[in-house]
Amino acid sequence: MAASFTMPKLLRPQTYRYANSSTGPYRGLLVRKYPCWEAQGPVRDVFTKEIAGKIKTCLEQCLPESNSFIGFSLFMVGKLPEKTKPTISEYFLGLFSSRDRLG
Numbered sequence: 001m002a003a004s005f006t007m008p009k010l011l012r013p014q015t016y017r018y019a020n021s022s023t024g025p026y027r028g029l030l031v032r033k034y035p036c037w038e039a040q041g042p043v044r045d046v047f048t049k050e051i052a053g054k055i056k057t058c059l060e061q062c063l064p065e066s067n068s069f070i071g072f073s074l075f076m077v078g079k080l081p082e083k084t085k086p087t088i089s090e091y092f093l094g095l096f097s098s099r100d101r102l103g
Contacts, residue, residue, distance in 0.1 A: 022043035
């Protein structure tokens with residue numbers, strides 16, 4: 001008898017419980033593919049008060065010092081505002097001096 005495997009519920013795409021009150025104005029496509037909305041309300045509060053500081057501390061402790069900038073922000077991602085999920089997106093800005101260039 002073969003064992004049956006089901007994907008854990010956390011890994012399945014789900015709609016965020018508070019999507020309606022957490023989804024703000026449309027902002028464009030994330031990675032040129034996923035509809036992206038401004039995060040607001042309860043999800044923004046949790047991100048600001050509980051998550052953002054932990055991410056910042058981790059980045060400061062885990063990454064070597066450089067002239068580059070890594071930023072992150074919270075967005076709601078989904079085809080429709082009522083079907084969005086909170087998503088943290090990061091961005092990197094490399095600032096190099098002439099001595100940092102290779103070649």
